Amino acid sequence: MEATRIYIFKRFERFWHWAQAALIIVMGVTGFEIHGTYSLLGYESAQEVHTTAAWLLIGLWVFAIFWHFTTGEWRQYIPTVDKLMAMLRYYLTGIFSDAPHPFRPTTLTKHNPLQRLAYLFVKLIINPAIWISGLLYLYYSAWPALGLDGLSLAAVAFVHTVAAFLMLLFFVVHVYFATTGHTPTSHIKAMITGYEEV
Amino acid sequence: MRTCNTAILRHLTAFLSVLALALALGAGGAWAATSDEGSEAPKVSTADHSKFKELKGPFGTGPEVTRACLQCHTEASKQLHKTKHWTWSVVNPTNGEQLGKRNIINNFCGSVVSNEARCTSCHIGYGWKDGKFDFNSEANVDCLVCHDTTGGYRKFPAGAGHPAYVPTEWPVGSGRMMQPPDLAKVAQNVGPTSRRNCGTCHFLGGGGNAIKHGDLDLSLIEPGRYLDIHMSPERLNFTCSSCHSGDAHAVQGSRYTTIAKDTSGIDIPGRTDGTRATCESCHGMEPHPASSNSKLNEHTDKIACATCHVPRFARGGYNTKMWWDWSTAGRLDENGQPLKIRNGKGLEVYSGMKGDFAWGEHVIPEYRWFNGTADYTLFGDTVDGSEIVSINKYGGGPDDPDSRIWPFKVMRGKQPYDKGLQTLAVVHTFGKDDSAYWRNYDWDKALQAGMAAVGATYSGEMGFVETEMAWPITHMVAPKDDAVTCEECHSRNGRLEGIEGVYMPGRDRTGWLDFLGWAAALLALLAVLGHGAARYYAHTKRS
Numbered sequence A: 001m002e003a004t005r006i007y008i009f010k011r012f013e014r015f016w017h018w019a020q021a022a023l024i025i026v027m028g029v030t031g032f033e034i035h036g037t038y039s040l041l042g043y044e045s046a047q048e049v050h051t052t053a054a055w056l057l058i059g060l061w062v063f064a065i066f067w068h069f070t071t072g073e074w075r076q077y078i079p080t081v082d083k084l085m086a087m088l089r090y091y092l093t094g095i096f097s098d099a100p101h102p103f104r105p106t107t108l109t110k111h112n113p114l115q116r117l118a119y120l121f122v123k124l125i126i127n128p129a130i131w132i133s134g135l136l137y138l139y140y141s142a143w144p145a146l147g148l149d150g151l152s153l154a155a156v157a158f159v160h161t162v163a164a165f166l167m168l169l170f171f172v173v174h175v176y177f178a179t180t181g182h183t184p185t186s187h188i189k190a191m192i193t194g195y196e197e198v
Numbered sequence B: 001m002r003t004c005n006t007a008i009l010r011h012l013t014a015f016l017s018v019l020a021l022a023l024a025l026g027a028g029g030a031w032a033a034t035s036d037e038g039s040e041a042p043k044v045s046t047a048d049h050s051k052f053k054e055l056k057g058p059f060g061t062g063p064e065v066t067r068a069c070l071q072c073h074t075e076a077s078k079q080l081h082k083t084k085h086w087t088w089s090v091v092n093p094t095n096g097e098q099l100g101k102r103n104i105i106n107n108f109c110g111s112v113v114s115n116e117a118r119c120t121s122c123h124i125g126y127g128w129k130d131g132k133f134d135f136n137s138e139a140n141v142d143c144l145v146c147h148d149t150t151g152g153y154r155k156f157p158a159g160a161g162h163p164a165y166v167p168t169e170w171p172v173g174s175g176r177m178m179q180p181p182d183l184a185k186v187a188q189n190v191g192p193t194s195r196r197n198c199g200t201c202h203f204l205g206g207g208g209n210a211i212k213h214g215d216l217d218l219s220l221i222e223p224g225r226y227l228d229i230h231m232s233p234e235r236l237n238f239t240c241s242s243c244h245s246g247d248a249h250a251v252q253g254s255r256y257t258t259i260a261k262d263t264s265g266i267d268i269p270g271r272t273d274g275t276r277a278t279c280e281s282c283h284g285m286e287p288h289p290a291s292s293n294s295k296l297n298e299h300t301d302k303i304a305c306a307t308c309h310v311p312r313f314a315r316g317g318y319n320t321k322m323w324w325d326w327s328t329a330g331r332l333d334e335n336g337q338p339l340k341i342r343n344g345k346g347l348e349v350y351s352g353m354k355g356d357f358a359w360g361e362h363v364i365p366e367y368r369w370f371n372g373t374a375d376y377t378l379f380g381d382t383v384d385g386s387e388i389v390s391i392n393k394y395g396g397g398p399d400d401p402d403s404r405i406w407p408f409k410v411m412r413g414k415q416p417y418d419k420g421l422q423t424l425a426v427v428h429t430f431g432k433d434d435s436a437y438w439r440n441y442d443w444d445k446a447l448q449a450g451m452a453a454v455g456a457t458y459s460g461e462m463g464f465v466e467t468e469m470a471w472p473i474t475h476m477v478a479p480k481d482d483a484v485t486c487e488e489c490h491s492r493n494g495r496l497e498g499i500e501g502v503y504m505p506g507r508d509r510t511g512w513l514d515f516l517g518w519a520a521a522l523l524a525l526l527a528v529l530g531h532g533a534a535r536y537y538a539h540t541k542r543s
C-alpha cells in the first residue's frame, strides 16, 4: 500500500513538544528527588535544576498559549464524542487484528477524540495544578507579603505531588500511545519531521 | 587522627619558618627592631602601662593591684559590680526566677553554693569563699584575669579567686607546684581581652578543658580556619569581645537571655539595638549573597545561623563531656584514694570523685525550637524521680515568630536529689571539712551540709535522678564549604527528623498518596506493556 504523507505538525509545535518533553522529564526526575524518593544529583542540585527548568517550562507555556490562540490551534482540543467509541473499540480489539485505524489525522484535526480529551485534561487540570502549586511553593517566603498567610505548605506540596503523579501517569500512557499510529513509529516520525504517514 | 597530624605538621612548618626568619633577621642585625612584631594585632592603646609609676610594684596580692588600677580607672569596679561576671546572678525575664551560676544547679559539678572556694577560681573577683562575700568591695574585682597579656597570670584552682601567692601544690598530693605570678609584670602589661583571657574560664567550664560547652575549648586560642572562620588568625582573628562587646564592661550575649532571632538587622550605631553578639548583628537576616541559592536566605526566618554553619561541635581535637553519672561515684582504691579509670584514648571514663563519664568529639548537635527563653528547674522545684528532669527547658515552637530551630549540646547524666523534699539536691562537694563529699565520700553528710547552705533541711533520703541540660551551640563556625548540606536535613532520618510543626520537602510526605501514586504508575506501565505485548503477538501470528 502506498503511504500518503500529510503535513501535520508545524515547526513551532514540534519544538514546543520536544522541549516540553525534556523539561517535564527533568522536572519529574528532580522533583521526585526533592520529594525524597531517591538520591541522584543531591538535594541542592536537584532543587536548583528543578527551579531553573520550572522557569523555562513556564516561559515555554506562555509562548505556546500565545501561539495556540493566535493561530487558532486551540480548537484542536475542543472535545468531541464523534468516533470516540470507535477509538475505544479500536484500542480494545481492532488494533490486534490490523483493523483500519478509525481516525485519519489531517492538518485541521490532528488528534483523535481520545487524544483530544487526554491533552485537554493535561492542559486544563494537570498543568495549571502543577504550575500554580509550584509557583506558590517557590514563593513560600513571600506568602505573608502576598496576604497568603493562611496557606499551608503541606497542602501546597500535596497538590503539587498529586499533580506530579498525574503527570507521571500521563507520561507513561502517552509514550505508549505514541507507538499506536498507522505504524508503530509513524506518530513519532510525525512529531520529528512534521509529516505523518496515514 | 588526620587533623591531629596535620595540626602537628602545621605547627612544625610554622616553627621552622619562624626559625628561618629569625636566622635571617639575626644575621642582618635587625632582630631588636622587629622582635615585638608577630602575628599580634598592632597596639592601639594610647597608654603604655609599663611607664606608670603606680604599677611599678611590688604587689603582694591581687587586690593591691586592683587598687593601683582604680587610681586611674576610677569607675571600673563600679561598672563590673553591675555585670553577671561579678554577680553570677540573672533574673529570668520571662518569669522572674533567679538564675545565674550562683543560683542554678547544673548537671556537671552541681551548685556553687557551699563549694565557693573551688568554683570562684572562675569568678572575676578575689575572696568569694563562702556566703559572706562582700559584693560591694571595689578592691576585690580582679582586673588581671581579663586583661593580662603575658599569659602568666592564673588563679589558683582552690583559692577563691586569688592566684597563688607562694608556690603551692596542685592538685593536692600530685607533687606539682603552681608558681605565683609576677604581679608587677602582669600589671605593667595589661591590654584588651584576648581569646586566651576569656578562655581561662570559659574554655575550662565544668572542671577542665572542653568539658562543658562543646563549642568552647582551648583549641579556640589559636584556631585554624576550618575550626572557626572568625577567630582563626588565618582569617579574621576575632577575639571573643569582637562579638561579645559592650560598653561599661557589660559584655553582650548570654545563654540566660538569648536573642534567638535578631531582626533588627545589621547594627548601625544609633539606629539599631546596638547588639553585637548575634550573627545577624553583622550579617543581617539576608546573609547569603545574591549569587547563592536564593532558598538559603529564605531559611533565616526559621533556622538559626549556627544550625547550618556549626555542623558539629568539639571539632578542635578535644572531647567534650556528654554524660556524667554521679550515682557511681565513691569507689576508692586500696590506698583510700578515689579510683581513676581512663579509656584507650586517655579520657577519664570513671572518677571515684565524680562517677562515670562519656565523651564525644565531632558531635552532631540536637535541634530544637528556641525563642531565647528558658524555664529552669531550680532548687525547690518538684523533682520526684519518676521522669527525666530538664534543667533548662527552652521555650519556643513552630508557631512562635520569635523562635528558630537551634543546635544544642544536650548534656545528660544522673545527679543527686532529695527524695523527701522532692528537689534537686545542693551537694557540698569541696572543702576541707568533714562533710565535703570529696573528703569522706558520704552522700548524706554532703547533702546535709549542701542543703543547709541554702537554708533547707535534708530529709535524710536521697537518690539519683536522670537530668538533661541543653547548651545552645554558637561557636566553632566552619568555613562555608563545611556547612551542613541541604540533604542532611531534607531527607528521611535527617538531622531535623524530630522537629515538629514545619513541612520540609524531602523529609515529609503523605504516605498514602505516595502509595497510590506509585501503584497507579506501575499499573499503567503494566497495562501498556501488556497491550503492547498482545499487539506484537497478534502481529507475528498473522505474518
Ligand code: HEM
Pocket: A024, A027, A028, A029, A030, A031, A032, A034, A035, A036, A047, A050, A051, A054, A055, A057, A058, A130, A131, A132, A133, A134, A135, A137, A138, A139, A157, A158, A160, A161, A164, A167, A168, B295, B505, B506, B508, B509
Ligand atoms: C511550573 C512548573 C513547576 C514549578 C514552579 C515547580 C516548583 C517546585 C518547587 C518550588 C518545589 C519544592 C522544592 C523547593 O523547595 O525548591 C517542587 C517540588 C516538586 N516538584 Fe515541582 N515545579 C514545577 C513543575 C513540576 C513538574 C512538571 C513535576 C513532575 C513531573 C514536578 C514534580 C515535583 C515533585 C514531585 C516535587 C516534590 C514535592 C514534595 O515532596 O514536597 N514539578 N516543585
